[in-house]
Amino acid sequence: MRDEAVTQIFEAVKGDGRDFLFENEAKELCGLYGLPVTRISVEATEEDAVRAAEKMGFPVVLKIVSPQVLHKSDAGGVLVDIKDADGVRSGYKRIVENVKSHVPDAEITGMLVQEMAPWGTEVIVGSTKDPTFGSTIMFGLGGIFVEILKDVSFRLVPITRTDAEEMIKEIKAYKILEGVRGKPPADQEALVDILLKTSSMLVECPEISELDMNPVLVYEKGAKIVDARVIL
Ligand code: ADP
Ligand code: MG
Numbered sequence: 001m002r003d004e005a006v007t008q009i010f011e012a013v014k015g016d017g018r019d020f021l022f023e024n025e026a027k028e029l030c031g032l033y034g035l036p037v038t039r040i041s042v043e044a045t046e047e048d049a050v051r052a053a054e055k056m057g058f059p060v061v062l063k064i065v066s067p068q069v070l071h072k073s074d075a076g077g078v079l080v081d082i083k084d085a086d087g088v089r090s091g092y093k094r095i096v097e098n099v100k101s102h103v104p105d106a107e108i109t110g111m112l113v114q115e116m117a118p119w120g121t122e123v124i125v126g127s128t129k130d131p132t133f134g135s136t137i138m139f140g141l142g143g144i145f146v147e148i149l150k151d152v153s154f155r156l157v158p159i160t161r162t163d164a165e166e167m168i169k170e171i172k173a174y175k176i177l178e179g180v181r182g183k184p185p186a187d188q189e190a191l192v193d194i195l196l197k198t199s200s201m202l203v204e205c206p207e208i209s210e211l212d213m214n215p216v217l218v219y220e221k222g223a224k225i226v227d228a229r230v231i232l
Pocket of ligand 2: 214215227
């Protein structure tokens with residue numbers, strides 16, 4: 001049985017007339033399945049954002065929350081590594097200006113303040129729904145590996161631990177995860193855990209037609225989901 005809080009997220013989104021989750025809602029959902037998401041809070045005004053950032057601790061990341069802006073950085077809606085309160089104030093203004101110039105009719109729902117995750121190896125975990133076979137789960141390395149080389153692995157959900165381990169090993173760029181040129185190896189156990197928990201979430205949430213966790217940053221120990229998008 002899935003948690004009542006999961007149903008409440010979907011109900012709130014549908015009640016709002018949307019067919020997609022804002023990043024904060026998607027991360028809240030992922031968090032309910034034990035997935036390692038960044039700490040986040042959605043704020044209305046510049047001063048609210050400053051208070052939230054001070055409470056969270058610097059550096060922080062600011063991101064636009066708008067129903068018209070699904071690809072946030074394309075609209076200048078993401079600023080990373082903000083180091084102090086003045087940075088939050090100027091960053092807030094800059095993001096609002098950027099978004100207004102890229103998407104003139106964008107409604108601004110709020111500003112997402114989140115913990116800045118340290119740099120790591122970028123991977124992607126995603127899902128689409130096949131009309132015949134149901135939800136798939138996808139794994140790949142971030143950036144050019146997915147976009148240009150289409151170096152990804154797929155399974156239908158639910159997956160087993162062995163499936164998850166194989167998904168990671170069968171991408172062509174697997175060597176990068178093992179550590180190359182003095183770079184430490186990535187925590188594959190953390191990735192297996194993310195794949196298994198994502199599979200459970202997809203099985204329990206037939207509402208999800210598309211999922212995109214891009215990027216997930218993987219470290220020598222642990223991993224962090226820094227962006228998540230869910231389409232219903
Ligand atoms: P988009 O909607 O454009 O995909 P993202 O949320 O993925 O926006 O942010 C764009 C980029 O900013 C990410 O690919 C990542 O490199 C960086 N980023 C976003 N959030 C964080 C974070 N919390 N910590 C560190 N880097 C981040
Ligand atoms: Mg992204």
